[in-house]
Amino acid sequence: MKLLSGIALFAPLVSALQNSVIPGWDLQSTTKAGDDLVKLSAPGYDSSSWYSISARSTVFAGLLEAGVYDTEQLFYSKNLQTTVDYLPYYSPWLYRSEFTLKSEQGSHFFLQTHGITSKADIYLNGHKVADKRLQAGTYGGHTYDISDIAGDSNALLIQAYPTDYDKNFAQGFVDWNPYPPDNGTGVWRDVNVKQTGSLFMGRLRVVHDYKPGVSNVRVTLKADVTNLEDAEVSGALEGAIDGHGCKPSGGMKQNFKLGRKETRTISTSATIKDAKIWWPHAWGDQPLYTANAAVHVHGALSDQADQVDFGIRHVSKEVNSHNDTIFFVNGHPFQVLGGGYASDMFLRWDEKKFEAQARYVLDMGLNTIRLEGKEEQPELYAIADRIGLMVMAGWECCDKWEAWKYNDQVTATLWNDNDYSTADYSMRNEATMLQTHPSVLAFLVGSDFWPDDRATAIYLDALDDLDWQNPIICSAAKRGYPESLGPSGLKMDGPYDWVPPNYWYGDQLGAAFGFGSELGSGVGTPEMGSLTKFLSGDDLNDLWTKPRKGLYHMSTNVSAFFDRHIYDKGLFERYGEPKSLEDYLLKAQIMDYEATRAEFEGYSAKWNADHPATGAIYWMLNNAWPSLHWNLFDYYLHPAGAYFGTKVGSRIEHVAYGYDEGNVYLINHSLDKKGSRKIEIELMDTDGEVLASKAVSAKTEPNTSKVVSPVPGLEKIKDVAFLRLLLSNADGEALSRNVYWLATKNDKLNWDKSSWFSTPVSEWADLTALDDMKTASVSAAVKSTSSTSSTVSLHNTADVPAFFIRLNLVDGKGDDVNPVLWTDNYVTLWPKEKLELEVTYPADAGAVSVKMSGGNVGK
Template sequence: MANLKRIVLLYGLLAGGIGVATSKGCLSRPLVKTAGEVAAVPTWDVQSTSKVSADPLVLSEPGVDVSSWHHAKLSRCTLMACLIAAGVYNEVDLFMSDNLNKVDDGQFRAPWLYRNEFVLKPGPGQHYFLQTNGVTSRADVFLNGHKVADSTTQAGAYGGHSYDITGIVNVSNALVFQVYPTDYLKDFGVGFVDWNPAPPDNGTGVWRDVNIRQTGPVSLGPLRVVTKFGKSDGSAGARAVATLKATVENLENRTITLDAVGTVSEGAAGQPLSSSKSLTLQPFASGELQLETTIDNAALWWPVRWGGQTLYTAQLSIFVDNKVSDKTERKFGVREVTHHLNSFNDSSYTINGRPFQVRGGGYSADMFLCWDKAYFTSQMQYVMDMGLNTIRLEGKMEHPELYEITDQLGIMVMPGWECCDKWEGWSYNDNLPPHPNWTAADYAVANASMYHEAAMLQTHPSVLHFSVGSDFWPDDEAASIYVSALRAMDWPNPIIPYAAKKDGYPAIVGPPGMKMDGPYDWVPPNYWWDTQPYESHLGAAFGFGSELGGGVGTPELSSLKRFLSPNDLTNLWQHPNISMLHMTTNTSDFSTRTIYNTGLYHRYGAPTSLEDYLLKAQIMDYEATRSQFEAYSGLWNAARPATGAIYWMLNNAWPGLHWAFYDYYLHPAGAYFGAKVAGRNEHVAFDYVKKSVYLINHSLDQSGPRSITWEVVGLDGKSVSKGTVSAVTEPNKSRAVVDLSKITNRPQNVVFLRLTLSEPTNNNKPLSRNVYWLAPTFDTLDWSFDGDASWYYTPVTSFADFSSLSRLPKATVSTMLSSSANGNGLRVIVKNTASVPAFFIRLNLVAGGGEDITPVLWSDNYVTLWPKEELELSVSWTGGARPTAVQFSGWNVERRTAAVPGSS
């Protein structure tokens, strides 16, 4: 799987090519057939209005010949995604070097048409609705020669609407959307700011599903579920009350009495809990339906690593004259999220009564807003593997499937509107170029958007909060609209005004309690531990950092070759200040690797080759992410607690050169494994500033005596100092336990520090192993710097000197591979047979053609071995090609390959 072009993974195209999508072969199969059934329009024929002379009203009549149009076998796609699916473009070519700039974006300045023909079987007492879930930027909607909605109503990427089309449906139906070009400063789109170049179409199109829904004479609105449980300490076995709520609407000109039945069940076993009631509605009237049931001994839903992710299924059905008129179903969890500001006005959360430290990354949708369930699931498995617990969605709220996956896995989600475009087009937003202020129509779009997203998100236990702003707060009118919509949808979670800390906030929401002070570019490891004074130390490990990171995430060579030309690869290491398209937009502060490369050159020496540059880059990336998450974890219980950190970013929208834990092709590298070390359930970490060792416990259930062993060795492999201390760990607590300042402060040469944590009452079971490399000089930060660049990094005035690592003698490393019991994994024993440390050994699992196996889960990687030390690792993979070898290399270890048993 990993060696296939990702376009195949994304779109599931058949090897024989893409067929023409028409409805003629499926006239006998209605899209929906029974009351309560919902189905997405399955495919689209698309074409620019510049190439079509017919009026959309005419095109929305069945039987129109669209054989010359582009045909996308997708239910949802932006224009670029549709054209990729239709074979006009492919990602392999688009993403190579600067090819994206060669796409003619002029073709997207005219409106485009989306068309589909489908079959229904309308009859007496049946009603049909056309449901949209967001179209960018806006659209006119036509069905069977009728205009269903205009672009004033159907506007905004999240503007979902339900249109009653009962009076105009036939057996054969033709649907047309005329979509208008997206301008990020004028329209409510889905933009990428400076994360990456903008897609040529600016995300225009029917990017979310369009559904056809059938009901009887009474219809149901979105199902909401409100849960309350009695034990405030969040323990299991709580007695919970689940209330099912929905709006009901009489669609006919007669008085109707309906019978409603609600059920709540856990899994497939056991008898569902149920309740029922009757309700009478006058002609064309609406009402609120509410049914309540009690769950005895309810299983609570917990975040990953804290407990189980029990999901209940709520079903609500309404009957008219003993026939189903409508029905709906949602999954939910029994859990409670609270938010408060501590004495420092920093955001703090609890889940089921337990203090919850947010540790996560900023998620990006695909550049063309393509959705692939397997691809996203693999990313969330990476999140769990790194020991993270949260992702932040800044305006990239994707589809319901995202939240279904995070519910199942226990990963918290922080959704919210995006920055730097129309969504924050306020008069006081001085970060935007000139832009039109919001109009009455804009507030209406915002209202529809908030209602739609609240309805989609309300039942999902993985949702931590909703942020109604990002870099700036909404004005009072917008804030009131947002809060009213969320409350109307029985929103159970905190509402956050925005993710920064500036001079204002809407009174209806309150202050944010978050900081967005950077850094976004490289800073040395000691940055994160150097917390005071708070006023100038910005992103250091205190408070809640909504987006911050060391600007790292360099892909390895195998991935780089998939999107960088030979000339690009040369520029990467020989021209450290050059602007590169795969960094971000060419007008961004982040278009070059200048700051990053300055640190690399000064600390590790000028690279002598591309391979040398990439090895040093992985070391830099590993250091940066490990230190950030160790500092935030270690200072979780400090005088001013580090309550949360969202790493900038989790992933890239396309193949990128920074801001990611793993690359676009799902290959994890240095940044990933630095974060993974820091995210261990129990861990010991080194404070680069005070030279203390911290005992960190991320669990809710692990406690008791622990043994912490430390040793310092020189480049010659000889021990400089070592020792062991005992300590007692507590769940969800961190504290300093050892002072190593006399040993690690200004060594005469580069030294290695190894920390190990074990459980003495369990046969000294190893819990964590962690190796640092320390220089005789420190990285010195200019905390007083207040220049134009201060918002995204803190300059370094002198650098730690690791140049003596170049004199580290060669080490010989042996490996032994054996298959795991289930056949989908390997046991890898790595042994350093030399008398000196084997520094920064990286291992890579490959298939027969040498291509990377991804997704892949290593127990540890990019490891440093003591002289004569042996380390057992494990690796597993899912699907795709079978691995044939493990490649390994390191700073002072020659590149070698070990064959997988039975692969030849």
């Protein structure tokens, strides 16, 4: 066996000879199967009594698939903690598969891994292929030459060692949620076997010279090619580019000679005339080209690379005079608005679910997800490419990945020489997978802390070798940086727990200036239809009656976020002590909506400020398991207050209320929308009396935000008033509708006593008058417009506002329909106002109906 040093392959490649992914495994613990790996890896050994699992599966995910555990039962209440014996996961586990190969004269065979958590021994046909020092790290991808030990019948055995986050390069969840019992141990990505001729070809890379304003683009296809023979070999690389009617000029063929066992990068280029440019979703289309390449010897195919899709676009960044990073896409300043993505707790990949999550991101008006050490499967990036969703990839914090002498926040073992080697292979593996994807915005080689100089050099060399054309950022914080990368320009100053809406209009910490790499107000309370799936009756009672009791579905028991006392203090003080669980959940949704809207509006409003807000990654987008906070939609894909607050606050054309000075901002996230706009401002008390009204004309410009008017009548608020902002274009078409509930004064923040996760409030806004509103009468009608969509018409027939109307689509059994897309929801209607909303849902939802509830409306 030989290792092809420096070649990091990822996706299964289509070879003219043979190439296949191991389709599944037999799984068993060494405590039951023993540790005689030579015997266990011999063809014909009977492993039929082991668990049968799929190709990509951690140990615990495999046991779930095999029916040993049930996810629904496991996620209920504290069952994960109380019903699972963790002892079996302190020993190695075995993955075994048998397969046949058909050898041809002059052929060679390779075993390709793409990451096994956290480390593994690999045996084939009784021979050791690799040990745990080499096959190490969640992202450690390797290509092993197994030509001398492969046969017609083969048995592959992988011994995966238990993961220790302080000692191994793995995927941890820090304080996001409880750790999985196996710590993610196992073969979580594909393993494949490849057959070639005398030349071996690595994954195809695509490099182009596009700059904004250029129409003809030179595209170069590159691959590392290895001569497997003991003599010089003459070969030819032949490439092709297709898509959008392109006819690249000149033939894409490059002849070459490789010496004995030599590896060299071979390339071929062509020019695409009038190239189609790839854009983020809100800015344009996402045209993708395809590239193919193969190597031939004496006219015969020796190896063929996996077809890759690529987009032509230009991404850059700069650190401005405020030491903040600002990105540019195709020459235009790009304000990043997004959320931190969480993979499944057991690292199970569900393509359909991720596609729904990605659609939610775009529906909310966001443009980016951040992967903190959750690089996932290659399909994630393909989906992002197709829909125009930007991705910030990178390593994670708080464990072995950041075990530097200057990092006093982790207790992990400092790196040794082998760790640096593992980091090298990891970077090369991930860069190889990401290199062609236009959705990739940047790679963060650190999170809370920057890598040391040796690791930085390794990362940069790997990225340079693999033709990386995207920004590289040293970390997600401003604590320090290596000289070779310069300052990150990203801040990590919190908050992570609840803060009032005027926080974002301040001038400290996480407020709307600079680039917040992870920040949010700790919200994301699921609605009842989701809560009852994972909380017991006692859990539900604790949720609303015991703010300081640790809740298993918050964070880990050593986390600052194990209870909800900061969140609940804000809810109780501002909205009044809840009278029941139902009342608590209503107030929670009101507060969540208010919190996320304020954050995204604050960053959008301050896009062109003297100290501009260049980006915000909400903490977090989603959860790894059913959770009570840190999400914009829950684990079951149900959108609630946090979702719709974000959706309103991130509209592409929008009018927003500035909590700091009482001004109205006109916001434009587009590249092409401009011209005259009309803004209608109206302030109304809870009894329906208009306190002030004003119409403003303004002109909007692409990719800008500006103040257009103060809000009149704020001094007339006696307890609580509603502010409605309506934006329309010159033709009277409605572009944005936005309703606030305002107290006589804002919350007063005690900035000097801020912690890393929150800023306390010394004086509270009083919104309790919302509890005493007169009941509004709202009629609702639902009309089906297709098998996957309906229109909901609302009419407030009362003389008072109808506050915070929640609409929930349910199936014939009364269960929530998910995923679901609403044009708007959790809305407040003016007296006599009519509003028509659209809802889209899965075709298999069956008969659907809409449940209505809210602040001062009946069910």
